[in-house]
Amino acid sequence: MTYHVGISDDRFIRGNIPMTKAEIRILVLARAKINPGDTVIDIGAGTGSLSVEAALQSGYGEVYAIEREPEGIELIRQNAAQFAAAVRPIAGAAPQALQGLPQADVILIGGSGGKLDAILTEARQLLKPGGRLVVTAVTVETLQRALAFLDSCPEFSVETICAQVTRLRKVASSHMMQALNPIYIIAAEAE
Amino acid sequence: MTYHVGISDDRFIRGNIPMTKAEIRILVLARAKINPGDTVIDIGAGTGSLSVEAALQSGYGEVYAIEREPEGIELIRQNAAQFAAAVRPIAGAAPQALQGLPQADVILIGGSGGKLDAILTEARQLLKPGGRLVVTAVTVETLQRALAFLDSCPEFSVETICAQVTRLRKVASSHMMQALNPIYIIAAEAE
Amino acid sequence: MTYHVGISDDRFIRGNIPMTKAEIRILVLARAKINPGDTVIDIGAGTGSLSVEAALQSGYGEVYAIEREPEGIELIRQNAAQFAAAVRPIAGAAPQALQGLPQADVILIGGSGGKLDAILTEARQLLKPGGRLVVTAVTVETLQRALAFLDSCPEFSVETICAQVTRLRKVASSHMMQALNPIYIIAAEAE
């Protein structure tokens, strides 16, 4: 079966780890502009749902999925396996866990464990010219710090949106509106 | 203590009955334009949170809270009691449960049990000249039917909004964004 | 005619000054919990729409409307006059324009001209015990700074929401959904 972006949430194994929802993955990956062969680093990979889709887009490229929760690492392995996606789980927390990784075309930051500035500083160094860095923020503080950091880097052009998705759920013959939490997507593209 | 609209959600006794959230109550009551002495009918009253606030605004007026779930009726009683609000719970389902009620200045419709057209037909008859009818809709079908019905009544001027509220929750030193479900508020004012 | 919160936007004279929309005024005023006789300071009052509604709620109280744009001051005068609202326009920018004002029960901050920290510092001093301070933010930076400041004050309990309102506009027999910009409302209540 051909891969299309936005794999249904229920096809991922989840456990107790929060997962980036399909609609957000679609928007993040659009901003990541992954090309075949690209090297991708996914920081705070969670269940690996985004890493898996990144790997399916990068083809023969490499995707490094950094996650500090052991349960997450196991889920990443399982989800990568079921989609035959070339994802390398890296157990540990950024920025330390970034050491030894190659230069990347795309860096995705979905979790920062309170070390966003240090992670962004490292990520900036790791990003290839022309590379894309996409931060997803679910807190005001992550949003504000990501904007402040990225705007201060002259090599980046930054575009930010808040995506608020409501899903309609069929109940009898009615369609109920059920909100997902809003997510800010901060996309920086290096010259 | 003086009453101010938008009583905190956690001050109501809730059980398993869905409750209109404080921000939505605030917007609905603004559209209801309750005056002291007004007669109010709250259809699908749930926990009675809206009925209680309506009663506190109508003062010496009367608020009839129609609810078909016995658990709801009990919650309405308890919530009315703790706020010393003059709310009369009416066990049953509209439109039948509307029989025998007096003409109303304000009719609130938060639940219709699939009988929205019949309820609106009755409510229209019960509404005094100059009265306000406010429907809250959490499904596409309720929204569409309420709009179709109310727009077809020449005596009504109708204003509709969708309110999407996100609450910020403090987690450590961050503020996480947590969405409430969007609610459509259809407010009709009779000539 | 009795006053009800949420005066229709088109009843205010606007000019080129941005105006807080009716639904936001409703939510802000709910959080402001104005009592008859309250002293209110509205910083960045714009067209005065919020000041006017505050004055109608405070009755014999006083509302000071600080605005640095001369056009705004003129609009505040006109809007106060047409609603017979006791609003005193104060031409100038906060925090300087706050000098000489009395202690307040409620302080509303809708504009800060880049001096939010200084304004909050002054506002905190001016606020009576039990007073309410409500900041509306349309930028990430105002939101983050207001949260950081208010959370650091032990006397405040802070509640924050983002309100995203969509209005439905009738076009032929259809109802089009038209978004207003999202607004963050940060409400702090002093012990």
Place this chain on the structure above:
Amino acid sequence: MTYHVGISDDRFIRGNIPMTKAEIRILVLARAKINPGDTVIDIGAGTGSLSVEAALQSGYGEVYAIEREPEGIELIRQNAAQFAAAVRPIAGAAPQALQGLPQADVILIGGSGGKLDAILTEARQLLKPGGRLVVTAVTVETLQRALAFLDSCPEFSVETICAQVTRLRKVASSHMMQALNPIYIIAAEAE
């Protein structure tokens, strides 16, 4: 330059025709699951922004862009030309303009001129087994009718979301939040 979904809005020539915004195109195209060689019909193509992206995804496939406004047809031509996208503009209104078109893998409905039921009836006939039909709705009525129609067709599995995107615009050193109108995306996949 490699094509990535979500071409920036300002790269399209627009005139006075409403354009589907980049974020919505991204979400619609994700649901459309276009494969190389697919035949796509875009009904109510507007400026052709969605047709162009569909053509870039379908590669050697065919994209038919139906639009009743002459200005739209001209914009579709220009936009297709500048992206070297194989889009065939068809001047006219659906369902009539659908006559003579081949079976399609994907049908996109962005405008219906009040004839949604007739268009959906024809579209259903034109859709190949396994095909995808995606309706975007900006009115309550289009949303409700699309849901009612598509739910009644046993061959379709339907998923619907409302996407509300807020863009952040840099003003001095602040980021202002500016809402785009919410869009409902109704995606039906045929067995």
